[in-house]
Structures are given as structure tokens and as C-alpha cells.
Amino acid sequence: MTDERALRADARRNRARVLEVAAEVFATEGLSVPVHEIARRAGVGTGTVSRHFPTKEDLLTAIMSSRLVKLTEEADEIARREAPGTAFFALFTALVREGASDCGLAELAGTDRRLDALGERAGADLCGRLQSLLAAAQQAGDVRADVGYLDVRALMSACMSRREDPLEPILGVVIDGLRGGTSG
């Protein structure tokens, strides 16, 4: 933040361009795209990428964490405004839509530990919100009591994997199912 001033103008430009290209590439082609390829498309050398982001993970964190923070704020906003059940399903749906439109995020959300570990706390914060809202929704009887957080994560990931295909059917199935047959 404060040392952004310390970067030479061209360096700052390159850094921004790498971030932009990487976000685009990860979103459309997933996380397995080589760093080399990102550098190529950004029109810089691989050295430039790895100086700004020593590790691929660092690059990923730089891209995702602001996004996760935003989603976390959104989650808090929803939690404040809505009843527990409504809030949980609203967050679930929002996360699914976010992941469905971003291949990289969906991959991240797919393997449990990966998302939670991202950034200093960004990933863990967001996951915590989902977990809290789940608990609250179950408390309120709006979500079946027997499902666990990891069940929800697995179902979320399944929905995300449908990508740009119509999400309504699978979201419908999962949300109905989570509500349980009894509360109608």
C-alpha cells in the first residue's frame, strides 16, 4: 500500500497489467495455466511476473483477496438485513454465481483447504461467514439440521462447476434439498 509510491512508474504499470491479464486468464482457463503463459500474454518476461509475485500462489492471492473481502462484506450486509434462512441462501447463491463465472475461483472453492488458506485471512473470513450463516439458518429451522458445513461446500462446488450453463435447475435442487422436505 504505502510502498506503491516506491515503485518505478513502468514497474507499477507492468504489475497492474500482469494482475489484469492473470485475473482474466485464471477466470477463463483455470488455475493450471502456466505463469509463463500469463507473462507472455501480458507482454512481459517471466522474471517480471515472479519479481512482483514471487510465487504463483502470491499472484493468485493478489487477484482473489480483494474479491473475497468484497464478498465477505456482502455477506455481512446480507446477514444484517435478512432473516437467517434467507441470508444463508442468498449468500450461497451469490457465491455460486461468483464461482460459476470464474473458473479459477471455482477451482479454489472446490478443494476445501485451498480457499480457506488464501490470503492472510480473506479466504477464512468468507468461509467463516458461510459457516455462521449455516448454523444460524439451521438454528432457525430453515436448513435441515443434519447437513454439515462440508456438505454445503461440496454442493456449492458442484453448482459452480456448471459454469455458464443455466444455474437455476441445479440451484433449485440444492436449495430445495437443503431446506428439507418438511418445512414446505
Next chain:
Amino acid sequence: MTDERALRADARRNRARVLEVAAEVFATEGLSVPVHEIARRAGVGTGTVSRHFPTKEDLLTAIMSSRLVKLTEEADEIARREAPGTAFFALFTALVREGASDCGLAELAGTDRRLDALGERAGADLCGRLQSLLAAAQQAGDVRADVGYLDVRALMSACMSRREDPLEPILGVVIDGLRGGTSG
């Protein structure tokens, strides 16, 4: 089959041992385990593995296809005996349980194309049965009409990913959800 006689006795033994070890290893640790490691655990050289199975994919096919054939027969059996809706959910559940107890199979089922492409037809046959039963169940009004085969695959994969954890909750969610709220 017929050329099994043509193998020298020790070669046949080695081949069997490799198959056995690979099945175990893939099941418990997933498909990313190096061939090298399978050879090591089987107590043979890597050359021995790749002579019997020139490609890792060949090894995988040898392990899985008999299993897939058995599941396909089971599917036919179920389809013959049960009403469409019952049959579909029974197959779905059976596949989930199978995948949940075998990390490798779950991985295979996770990426759409991978399972269908396995073996000469083994994978495609099984997938075809699932697809047919889905259609029949939808025809009979036992499964929501708006879900597609790929939605079912995604949900199946999500259930499998819960591994040895209790499957009832997530299976309950998915099956209830697939039935839809209307048909009671």
C-alpha cells in the same frame, strides 16, 4: 484373455500384483500417485509396469473397466426390477457409494469426459444407463423436469467427494432436491 496363457508365469504374477497394488493405491490416494510409486510398492521396476500397461491410462482402464461393467449390469438389473424413479435413485445412490469408497473412481467421475472415455465402452455404457434412467424417471414425474444429465453428474460428484464421512445427509439433500417439492 486368450493370450494370458502366453505370458510367462512370473510375468503373470507380476501383472496381477501391479493391478492389485494400483487398485489399492488409486482407491486410497487418488489418481495422481506416480506410476513409479506403484511399481515401488508392488516390488517391481517401473519398466515392468509400463510393459504390461504402456500408459498410466491403460493401467487405470485395466483396473476400472471390470468394475464399471459390473456396475452397468447392476444398473440393468435395477432398471428391470424397479419403477423408473426408484431405479434412478437406486443407481444414483449405488454410484455415489462406490465413488465415496474409492478416491480414484471419484476423481474419474468428477471430470465429465474422463469417465465416459474410459475403456472401450465401459465408461460410456454406465453413463448411458444413468442418463436413460434419468430420462425415464423424469418421464414418470419422479425427478424434476428441469435438471439435466450434467446437473446430476455434478451432484453425484459432490456426494462422492464426501468420502467416508456419513453420506446420508448430503444424499438426502440431493435426492430430495431432485424429486422436487411438488410431487410429495
Next chain:
DNA sequence: CTAGAATCGGGATGGTCATCCCGCTTGTTC
């Protein structure tokens, strides 16, 4: 415009893996 530091590019390095190859060993046959 010039010196000097910050950056750059992309080749070098090191690690992981599947697959191939070949000199050596072992089973099989007569």
C-alpha cells in the same frame, strides 16, 4: 544529459513425472 539505481527479459536450474530402452536375469523347453 548523465550517472546510478530500479527493472526488465528470458535463459538457466531444479524438481516432478511418464515413458522408453537395453544389458542382465530367469523361466521354459527339449
Next chain:
DNA sequence: GAACAAGCGGGATGACCATCCCGATTCTAG
């Protein structure tokens, strides 16, 4: 039990990547 083919082991090869490094370049201060 000898000869020979079948099979063995594991090192060699080649692909693919992330990450590191350093001589060459470009920015910026003065």
C-alpha cells in the same frame, strides 16, 4: 542342465513447470 527367448530393473530421456539469476535496458534525480 543348456540354450534361448521372455521378462526384468531402473537409469536415460524428454516434457512441463515454477522459480531464480544476471547482463542489458530504462527510468529518474540532479
